[in-house]
Amino acid sequence: MxxxxxxxxxxxxxxxxxxxxxxxxxxxxxxxxxxxxxxxxxxxxxxxxxxxxxxxxxxxxxxxxxxxxxxxxxxxxxxxxxxxxxxxxxxxxxxxxxxxxxxxxxxxxxxxxxxTPAWDSVPGAAEHVIPVKPVSTLTARLAAFERRWADAGIAPRVAVVGAGAGGVELVLALAHRLRGTAHAPRLSLLTRSETVLAAHNKAVQHRFRRILAERAIDVHTGQAVVGVDHDELTLADGTRHATDTVFWATSASxxxxxxxxxxxxxxxxxxxxxxxxxxxxxxxxxxxxxxxxxxxxxxxxxxxxxxxxxxxxxxxxxxxxxxxxxxxxxxxxxLALIGTGDRQAVASRDGITLxxxxxxxxxxxxxxxxxxxxxxxxxxxxxxxxxxRGTRGLPEQSEPPPMRRGAKVGQTVLDRVLDRLARSCGISIDAAIEHRADAALFTSPAGQRLAQSFDYLPDFIGDPYRLGEIAAQHALNNLYAVGAAPHSALVHASVPLAVDALMEEQLFQMLAGASAVLAEAGATLLGGHSSEAAGLGIGFAVNGVLPPLTDSERAPLAAGMALILTQPLGTGVLFAADRRHLARGEWIAAAIARMRESNAAAAACLHEHEARACTDISGFGLIGHLENLLRSSPVDGVVYLDALPLLDGAALLAADGMCSSPYDQNRAMRRQADEDPDAETHKAWPLLFDPQIAGGLLGALPAHQAERCVDALRQAGYLQAAIIGHLADRAECPPAADSAQTATHVRVTAIKPAEKQALPGR
Structure with missing residues (x-):
């Protein structure tokens, strides 16, 4: 950054x-x-x-x-x-x-x-009005208003409170938007001022009073609104003004x-x-x-x-x-330019109007x-x-320090960060870290199997706290995929060279985000290593405890089983575009929200529905991880391109040729391919090889459990979980060039959703 x-x-x-x-x-x-x-x-x-x-x-x-x-x-x-x-x-x-x-x-x-519009002193306003700010709230509630009254089949009574430029433009814009509808609303404009547009000259005021009258908008001046209920406004003189919907555009607070x-x-x-x-x-x-x-x-x-x-x-x-x-x-x-709602406006300056x-x-x-x-x-x-001018004017303590790459973060900075974590985040820190040990020693529960994995992420989002959260989820996914319950973790954090206070803040933000995720997962942060580097980065060695093997886990994969993906694809292409300033902010915000979600409940759901194999989708992309999942099994995988859940914007960017750096390697790693003729032109095709960050889980389970599993996943919050393929008898294929074993075979089909009913196990 x-x-x-x-x-x-x-x-x-x-x-x-x-x-x-x-x-x-x-x-x-x-x-x-x-x-x-x-x-x-x-x-x-x-x-x-x-x-x-x-x-x-x-x-x-x-x-x-x-x-x-x-x-x-x-x-x-x-x-x-x-x-x-x-x-x-x-x-x-x-x-x-x-x-x-x-x-x-x-x-x-x-x-x-x-x-924001001033309404704090008006009883009922917070519950019953639509404020003009923030705009995201205004537009969403305006759309809901239109749906509600279209369904009701009656003409609503709409009031706009506030007759400054914002209120006048709003009521005229509403009049234009809703004109000619089956049940056009009855509009009114209310203000405590003695006239509309009180801050403007009399010529502007006169012109807009005439325009408002021509548009059949009732204007009520000289009376402040002192109360709001669901179906009426109370004015300062005690009179009541009937209304069904109120837009609030008064002076700012x-x-x-x-x-x-x-x-x-x-x-x-x-x-x-x-x-x-x-x-x-x-x-x-x-x-x-x-x-x-x-x-x-x-x-x-x-x-x-x-x-x-x-x-x-x-x-x-x-x-x-x-x-x-x-x-x-x-x-x-x-220069004042006030719109009249119909692609016309009134311009005013120095008493001159046009x-x-x-x-x-x-x-x-x-x-x-x-x-x-x-x-x-x-x-x-x-x-x-x-x-x-050089560095003139910098504070004395801010003279540029010598550049050191990979050096360990200073002890005092690290001590302060760990102390702040304990105080601010309520994190229970193991005794080993209190002694700042380079290695953490722990005793595993007797007789239980252990799992351990390591993952590291450089900064790709520009938010240290969120980076810590996502990196922790990314590492924990490896435990969830094998059915392990998180137990503990070691961290490796890198921060760019800066004065001590700034390094401390970056390290604290990253570890605070990560610690919150680890604590929620039931894992103890035992310690780790910190270093200076060219940029932010954080990774975890995570340890988990596995329960005894179940009968379903011992059973081999078989043809006819369903493949279920718990989360949408597309993080690789989205953040590749983000680095080039080509991705929309709303796409990235949605992707970040998805990556912050834990896969713990998804893993439990797959397990409850007799999943016989599971993997998390990360750097090798969907196809790479599916091939790894099937490598030692006597079956092939069939993937339905039309069924793949995708993040907003991912297919559009991929169609424009955007891809992340591992894409070509992932594409080249595929050993076999049987595609429909239309597969490589399908919008989801490039996303098969897209590397994922904190991706979803891919599970193989009996076909009779598939629909129930997807329903349960969606009820648990994984709204885009889907059946994305099935397992089939392995096709005959030659040995891989570098292996004596038969290569895994994944067929990709552009099959249409309606045709899925004829697939094995359905």
Whole structure:
């Protein structure tokens, strides 16, 4: 992740994926700052551009057209990626709290987390309204609203609360979206202000009152909403307004977690910043967008966040070096472009207004130009300012240390990490590790069989905590595949060279994630080894205890048995594309969520349904591991391409020629092939050889158990578990070139699902 391979000297945490931070990431990608480690914290890897939201609701844009792929942008910037929501700040310890994960330390912090509509003081609002932010919630609930009232067959009463630009654009977009439907809704707009668009000039207000009347939208001004129920709103004068659905677009409110941060806030709870976008109380904290309160107050509008982006990026770079900061001057008069829902808009500036299609075309040109800036990423360049000025401005303790590759991590750093694990994660640490022994000694339970395996993963996701989780699951899969119960583990962790505090944080995050997984699996972390390396990496030697062999496990594999895969394929091709900034963030987020899942319950389910053999799918791909599973058995495997479960995006990327580095080796390792003529053109064909990270389990079990097993797997949460083939009598084939044994034979067929009923055992 370190694009310039300089030792890490400082941590910059970007909290939030707003309009200013996307520009910060773009500029850091173009011109990296040597020694600065960047971490993006944001719950969603697709961030919406607010300027195009009304167009999305009206149906003029698709969701992809108005969302910026944050993961792709962060990878371009060489940033670590933490998909989480900020829940608090500890400015004294310089920690960002993020829910159920360990807090992140920072040297520099920038906040661009946005805001939410203000409703805290309105009883019933939290339970009964649809807020305009976050956009992901708005669009999902809007779709649910449409389905609900289409099924009901009656015209719903829809209220939009808030008549600023956001509320007016929203109600007009809804009117356009829902016009002509069988049961068009009755729309109303409510505001505590005496007029709509109170922040705009009278000509704009008059024009929009006329437009709202033409669209048959009822407007109620001068009355605040003071209560919300499932079928009505209560206004300040006590009157009731009947409604079935309420959209909330009132003025913005600050995040609750800011209140306890210790930062200086304004009377509304927003972070007070100076004209350098720097906190007036804590100079290592910056903010932009809605969350920031500027010295000269401005409306909470995305236009200011966009303009703050370049200054924020430059000032974060300057602050990291101790250089003089630039000043941001917010314009007092900005061009206002307010959509009317029908591919027209009203433009206003300095009392001059223009309405019609031309303002919409201007607005669309501005919006699409903004979006193109973050999809057509420019090439990177060296940090000229750093090259010219050297390391001036770095803290005294941050002089670049000598480069050491493979050296053991310092004892004090390791001691602190282990102590933090015990305190923060509640991990019970074996006595052997307290003495920091190089080897852990343990006694196995008497009379039981043992299993041991080792796996190691370099960083491929840019999130140390998640890397630790996934690496632990990846290693444990080998135990689950042979039916072993996890008992203990030894760890080997590698961290890139940095100052002690940064190395400590990386090591702690990785081990915290891994320890949580191991503890849940019932395995004790006994100790291990740590070292400096070119990048992050973590691996485990895992030990397990096997129960006595069952009769079903002793029975040989036989023709007619079913092959069941518990998880979808595609991690190899997805992360190969991710390294090249070609994978969508939503695809990667789904893949990471899948890799974090334990296969313990899947292994138990396969065992309960008389599985006679099992393997986990990892580096050799599905075909390689299936061949290994069958190597000593008198049967061949038949794989149904149409039945293979695939991760979102995997087939699309594979069709474009994307593949991971082991793909060719996996393809070449196949000794035999009997394919249908259409097999190699099937979308799933390349995924047969795709190496998996923390992949699913592949089990062979009696055909009469197959459907019941798949049902049980899906009930246990493995929603894409599927019967993906069967075993057949071994076809005659010549001996392998390097072996006296007959090679394993796997047939791949593009058989259609309807034809499966005629297959053996069905």
């Amino acid at each position: 370190n694009k310039n391979e300089s030792p890490y000297l400082r941590d910059l945490v970007l909290a939030g994926g707003g309009h200013a931070h996307v520009e910060v990431l773009r500029r850091l990608g173009m011109t990296p700052v040597p020694g600065l480690r960047v971490t993006l914290v944001c719950p969603d890897m697709h961030t919406p551009y607010s300027g195009m939201l009304p167009g999305l609701i009206a149906g003029h844009y698709k969701a992809d057209e108005m969302h910026i792929d944050l993961r792709r942008l962060a990878r371009f910037a060489g940033a670590q990626i933490v998909p989480a929501t900020v829940t608090g700040l500890d400015v004294e310890r310089q920690h960002v709290e993020i829910g159920d994960r360990p807090a992140l330390r920072y040297d520099l912090l920038s906040l661009n987390t946005g805001s 600050a995040p609750e977690w800011l209140a306890g941060s210790g930062l200086t806030l304004d009377e509304r709870g927003f972070l007070c910043v100076g004209d350098t976008l720097q906190s007036i109380s804590h100079p290592n904290v910056f903010a932009a967008g809605d969350v920031a309160a500027l010295p000269e107050p401005r409306p909470k509008s995305g236009v200011f966040a966009v303009r703050e982006g370049p200054i924020l990026a430059d000032n974060l770079r300057r602050q990291a070096r101790g250089h003089t900061l630039r000043r941001f001057k917010a314009q007092k008069k900005a 309405a019609g299609k031309t303002p919409w075309r201007i607005k669309e040109w501005i919006d699409r130009r903004f979006m193109a800036r973050y999809s057509d990423l420019p090439p990177t360049a060296p940090d000229r300012d750093w090259v010219d």
